[in-house]
Amino acid sequence: MxxxxxxxxxxxxxxxxxxxxxxxxxxxxxxxxxxxxxxxxxxxxxxxxxxxxxxxxxxxxxxxxxxxxxxxxxxxxxxxxxxxxxxxxxxxxxxxxxxxxxxxxxxxxxxxxxxxxxxxxxxxxxxxxxxxxxxxxxxxxxxSTALYDNKIPGWIEAYITEKKYRISQQASAMLAEYLGNDLSKIANELDKLMLNIAQGQEISLKDIQDNIGISKEYNVFELQAALVKKDAYKVNQIVNYFEANPKANPIVLVLGNLNNFFSKVLAYHYVKDKSNAARELGVNPYFLKDYEQAARGYNLGKVFQVISYLREYDLKSKGVDSNTDHGGLMRELMFKIIH
CATH class of the missing domain: 3.40.50.300 (P-loop containing nucleotide triphosphate hydrolases)
Structure with a gap:
């Protein structure tokens, strides 16, 4: 074809x-x-x-x-x-x-x-x-078929290369995790990013953080990392930042990313041959260590419980059986996940 x-x-x-x-x-x-x-x-x-x-x-x-x-x-x-x-x-x-x-x-x-x-x-x-x-x-x-999530970093790298730029593997993986698999959205963000970077230069994590609105310390990836470590203090810092910047960190996006993350942690528990885990999960090998660490800290039963909480609070964030503001909902949810 x-x-x-x-x-x-x-x-x-x-x-x-x-x-x-x-x-x-x-x-x-x-x-x-x-x-x-x-x-x-x-x-x-x-x-x-x-x-x-x-x-x-x-x-x-x-x-x-x-x-x-x-x-x-x-x-x-x-x-x-x-x-x-x-x-x-x-x-x-x-x-x-x-x-x-x-x-x-x-x-x-x-x-x-x-x-x-x-x-x-x-x-x-x-x-x-x-x-x-x-x-x-x-x-x-x-x-025109939709790309699987694990193909997005490669698509980003090819798009960048065609425009005569370079991008680090970590940066392309982070972009894929943050922007999802909407190619039009990704291309638009990349085009804006390249306006601020000299042609031929390698696009780094810092470039992405500086130009695409991902805070260096307070983003959904840092939230995931803090949850994996069960660092309640850091989790609350990030949630407070999200509450103060709702347009940059809408609760729907945060919950969607967390659901995707813990769904892959659940899948990791069921992978028999861990050496092939990245391929089985459809994730970039760069991020595999995050799922390994999460699986150690959250046993199978707890992961099921976390996913249930995420679905419950997704409904609450849309006004189902809840009058609590989004910041309050996030704090409740984080407490339940960690404990």
């Missing part, structure tokens, strides 16, 4: 398909390809007459097909892009009473002078549909 980079390379070389279906759970690559088509295939002069951008909520499949049937004016190609195509009414996927389906009729014999693009995000298009099969036969289908 062609990668996003393969598709963009072909587009740069003016090798076009008459229909593109860009679909999948990870929107980053769908946006990457769709934006390249929107901004680079036609000149500014050609776009006025030959580029149509539609939005799924405001259109239907026949509107898109009718636009695609037009011929370009003073250009070799016209471009029709349907953004948020997952919200579009796709209509029938079979023939009508007269034995005709105008959508399939076009997709099975598309105009070579039209580049029709469907950006179908946050889910997979139904591969059983005739529409899918027609596009697959006469156009190009790209599925």
């Amino acid at each position: 062609a990668t996003a980079q393969d598709i963009i390379k072909d587009l740069k070389n003016r090798k076009f398909k008459p229909v593109y279906l860009l679909h999948g759970e990870e929107p980053y690559y769908i946006d990457l390809i769709g934006n390249y088509i929107e901004h680079h295939l036609l000149s500014d002069a050609e776009k006025g007459f030959n580029q149509t951008v539609l939005y799924g909520k405001d259109t239907d499949i026949m509107t898109a097909i009718n636009a695609a049937k037009r011929y370009p004016m003073m250009s070799d190609y016209q471009v029709v892009i349907v953004k948020e195509a997952q919200d579009m009414k796709w209509g029938r996927d079979d023939d009508d009473k007269k034995g005709i389906n105008p959508v399939l009729a076009y997709l099975e014999n598309p105009l070579q002078s039209t580049i029709l693009v469907f950006c179908y995000k946050y889910g997979k298009f139904d591969k059983r549909k005739k529409t899918y099969k027609a596009i697959d036969k006469h156009g190009l289908i790209f599925e």
Whole structure:
């Protein structure tokens, strides 16, 4: 299957398909390809007459097909892009009473002078549909799959390298832990970070702490470390900082990270061959020592209890059976986890 980079390379070389279906759970690559088509295939002069951008909520499949049937004016190609195509009414996927389906009729014999693009995000298009099969036969289908958490540090390193920068393994692992697996969010943060660093320089932990809003001493990773050591004083210091800076440290993010951490501690308890623990857990080997230490301090029964507490306080933070402020909830939860 062609990668996003393969598709963009072909587009740069003016090798076009008459229909593109860009679909999948990870929107980053769908946006990457769709934006390249929107901004680079036609000149500014050609776009006025030959580029149509539609939005799924405001259109239907026949509107898109009718636009695609037009011929370009003073250009070799016209471009029709349907953004948020997952919200579009796709209509029938079979023939009508007269034995005709105008959508399939076009997709099975598309105009070579039209580049029709469907950006179908946050889910997979139904591969059983005739529409899918027609596009697959006469156009190009790209599925953008979500990356597993353990693949994110490598993705960050590749992204940084492509921009002519370097990044330490510890820094890429920390970014992955902090930002999650939303590639658009990660790319945005990396782009902002690189504005403050000379090209070719290695991005360090300090650079990330200084530029992405992660406090050197008071962040969710330091909280995890303090909980592993059962350092009540340090835990309370961090919680007080979080309470004073709620926008930088929202309780939902903190609880989500802690739940992810203790879920991996739980999984670590069940790994039989500890030498393969990093691969089994899907974590960067740099962080494996944290899970090893946590497993020593929190036995299996306690980890189950901690995860139960985290789920309970996640509901409370959303107002379920609780009127306590977020700072108070965090202090209660930390006490229960440590004790």
